Amino acid sequence: QVQLVESGGGLVQPGGSLTLSCAASGSFLNIFVMGWYRQAPGKQREMVATISRGGAANYADSVKGRFTISRDNARSTVYLQMNSLKPEDTAVYYCKITIVSFDYWGQGTQVIVSS
Numbered sequence: 001q002v003q004l005v006e007s008g009g010g011l012v013q014p015g016g017s018l019t020l021s022c023a024a025s026g027s028f029l030n031i032f033v034m035g036w037y038r039q040a041p042g043k044q045r046e047m048v049a050t051i052s053r054g055g056a057a058n059y060a061d062s063v064k065g066r067f068t069i070s071r072d073n074a075r076s077t078v079y080l081q082m083n084s085l086k087p088e089d090t091a092v093y094y095c096k097i098t099i100v101s102f103d104y105w106g107q108g109t110q111v112i113v114s115s
Helices: none
Strands: 002-007 010-012 018-026 033-039 046-052 057-059 067-072 077-082 091-099 102-105 109-113
Touching: 002 091, 002 102, 018 033, 018 091, 018 109, 033 067, 033 077, 046 067, 046 077, 057 067, 077 091
Parallel strands: 010 109
Antiparallel strands: 002 018, 018 077, 033 046, 033 091, 046 057, 067 077, 091 102, 091 109
């Protein structure tokens, strides 16, 4: 059984920064891909950033240059550093990990960007 615990969401002013964390626990050997997704009210869930076990990162165009994804394989943790936040970044952010061919999702953490 795999569990994901997310933290770091909250309320921030436009232009501010937040760092999200997602720690995985349970019985597994290697996590292939780790990533962050988000879902704004009335919109579909979308990919924000993903990172391979080797560190290759992929970003949505809307966050390139502002967000940075990283991972600590020893701690089975993925991070999302979010800078220069905009109101349109407001959403519930979910982490997802892939182990072999199975996907596991976190419970989500709310990010609100508002003045």
